[in-house]
Amino acid sequence: MTTPQELAERRAEEAARIRRSLDASHEAREKGIKGGEDTVAFVHENLCIGCDQCMIVCDDDAIELYDKPLASPIMDIEVNKKAKILRDPCTGCRLCVLACPTDAIVMLDR
Numbered sequence: 001m002t003t004p005q006e007l008a009e010r011r012a013e014e015a016a017r018i019r020r021s022l023d024a025s026h027e028a029r030e031k032g033i034k035g036g037e038d039t040v041a042f043v044h045e046n047l048c049i050g051c052d053q054c055m056i057v058c059d060d061d062a063i064e065l066y067d068k069p070l071a072s073p074i075m076d077i078e079v080n081k082k083a084k085i086l087r088d089p090c091t092g093c094r095l096c097v098l099a100c101p102t103d104a105i106v107m108l109d110r
């Protein structure tokens, strides 16, 4: 059975793998996305699928998931997660934008 320690190590390894992959493959795209301390990330809630990828790559603990009830009562899913950016700790590094599989995150001027 997997221990919490093993899970934490696996999660850290996965974060490192994602970071390396992002660094290698998104240089060109990164140049086209504004960033830096005068910017802050923003999540378009309707595009977010709550996949957790942005939280894994964010070094600054600037992203949280929250519960969002589904709009349709006929969908029987207990928990529907969405991501939100915490403005103060966000450094504008853009990693979450590059990691998001649904292009739900954009960078805004502060």
Ligand code: SF4
Binding pocket: 040, 041, 057, 058, 059, 060, 061, 062, 063, 085, 089, 090, 091, 092, 093, 094, 095, 096, 097
């Ligand atoms: S821009 Fe960087 S610091 Fe801000 S939420 Fe995204 S990954 Fe975290």
Ligand code: SF4
Binding pocket: 043, 047, 048, 049, 050, 051, 052, 053, 054, 055, 082, 083, 099, 100, 101, 102, 103, 104, 105
């Ligand atoms: S990576 Fe994108 S889709 Fe996944 S939780 Fe973050 S904002 Fe939502």
